[in-house]
Amino acid sequence: MPEEDLPKAEPEAEAAPPPAQQELDAEVRRESARRSRRSFVAAGAAAAAGYGFYRWIGGSEVVGRQPLPLRKAYDANAAISRAIFHEGNLAPTYSRGKAVADLRTNGFYGLGSELVPESWRLQLVGVEDPRKHPQYADDVTAWNYEYSADGSAGSERAGGMTPQAHRRGSGEAGPSASALAPGTPGLLLTMDDLRKLPHHDLVTEFKCIEGWSEIASWGGVRLTDLIAAYPPARLADGGLPRYVYMETPDGDYYCGYDMAAARHPQSLLAYEMGGKPITRWHGAPLRLHMPIKYGYKQIKRIGLIAYTDVKPDDYWTKLGYDWYAGL
Numbered sequence: 001m002p003e004e005d006l007p008k009a010e011p012e013a014e015a016a017p018p019p020a021q022q023e024l025d026a027e028v029r030r031e032s033a034r035r036s037r038r039s040f041v042a043a044g045a046a047a048a049a050g051y052g053f054y055r056w057i058g059g060s061e062v063v064g065r066q067p068l069p070l071r072k073a074y075d076a077n078a079a080i081s082r083a084i085f086h087e088g089n090l091a092p093t094y095s096r097g098k099a100v101a102d103l104r105t106n107g108f109y110g111l112g113s114e115l116v117p118e119s120w121r122l123q124l125v126g127v128e129d130p131r132k133h134p135q136y137a138d139d140v141t142a143w144n145y146e147y148s149a150d151g152s153a154g155s156e157r158a159g160g161m162t163p164q165a166h167r168r169g170s171g172e173a174g175p176s177a178s179a180l181a182p183g184t185p186g187l188l189l190t191m192d193d194l195r196k197l198p199h200h201d202l203v204t205e206f207k208c209i210e211g212w213s214e215i216a217s218w219g220g221v222r223l224t225d226l227i228a229a230y231p232p233a234r235l236a237d238g239g240l241p242r243y244v245y246m247e248t249p250d251g252d253y254y255c256g257y258d259m260a261a262a263r264h265p266q267s268l269l270a271y272e273m274g275g276k277p278i279t280r281w282h283g284a285p286l287r288l289h290m291p292i293k294y295g296y297k298q299i300k301r302i303g304l305i306a307y308t309d310v311k312p313d314d315y316w317t318k319l320g321y322d323w324y325a326g327l
């Protein structure tokens with residue numbers, strides 16, 4: 001599908017989604033309204049805390065003429081409003097000719113050993129009524145990803161360790177607190193399953209927080225279409241889980257997202273770059289491209305996608321970076 005097929009204005013301008021999808025959309029809107037009401041209540045409570053609150057600020061360390069607690073609240077509020085503003089909007093798109101031939105590569109956690117392509121599966125967890133799908137497995141964590149002996153150029157930049165010597169979560173941030181417990185049921189999807197979803201092309205600017213950005217051309221399926229095809233299980237109160245969590249097969253890199261960001265129409269599970277299959281260092285066979293956020297949220301070589309109502313662990317958030325990573 002040409003990039004023109006992706007909505008350019010309002011996501012609502014799309015052809016009417018199927019009823020199940022409409023219901024999901026309405027649910028997401030209700031949930032976000034509920035949450036903004038909740039943040040008003042929180043702001044009111046903070047204002048009402050009054051004297052004690054100001055004394056606490058007065059007695060604290062000063063950062064750039066702003067007391068530290070104020071500065072932190074300011075940063076957090078700015079990040080949240082940026083995220084909410086941009087998540088309702090679309091990132092600019094470009095013509096194919098504007099894209100670089102090959103995007104820079106950066107960040108190699110979780111890509112340390114060469115993955116045998118045929119051994120790749122997408123573990124999908126938190127799905128409603130998983131047993132009705134032919135891809136059901138009663139323990140997705142038992143899936144065996146195979147790695148080949150790695151003599152490839154550049155493998156040392158990812159640690160170059162042998163799969164045998166590998167411990168899950170061996171990156172700087174350590175193991176994920178959201179890793180699945182053994183015995184977790186779910187689905188094991190193949191690339192063919194993913195290719196059955198509608199294909200989209202997207203030419204957008206990729207921004208790394210380290211200070212570089214390049215226009216790249218991506219092809220793949222929208223995360224929102226995957227979520228619609230394999231909808232999340234309802235919570236006890238009938239609502240939908242608020243988050244999506246993703247991990248590399250070896251558990252070394254992991255990211256968490258709000259459901260609204262995951263369902264943004266430009267959040268793409270990419271298997272192509274520049275019209276060709278995505279390469280190892282860009283995250284073969286499947287990586288996330290999310291142009292409303294910085295590169296560190298765009299996880300390469302996805303092994304697991306889980307719907308969850310518990311705020312997921314996130315590699316760079318753990319190391320002090322912003323959860324929203326909004327632009």
Ligand SMILES: Nc1nc2c(c(=O)[nH]1)N[C@H]1C(S)=C(S)[C@@H](COP(=O)(O)O)O[C@H]1N2
Pocket residue numbers: 103104105106107108109110111207208209248253281282283295296297298299300301
């Ligand atoms: N698995 C994995 N995904 C990752 C990273 C990583 O270290 N490991 N780094 C992130 C960061 S910080 C950036 S900027 C982008 C870079 O993507 P690229 O190499 O395709 O340009 O990947 C993101 N996804």
Ligand SMILES: [Mo]
Pocket residue numbers: 106107207208209210295296
């Ligand atoms: Mo980055």
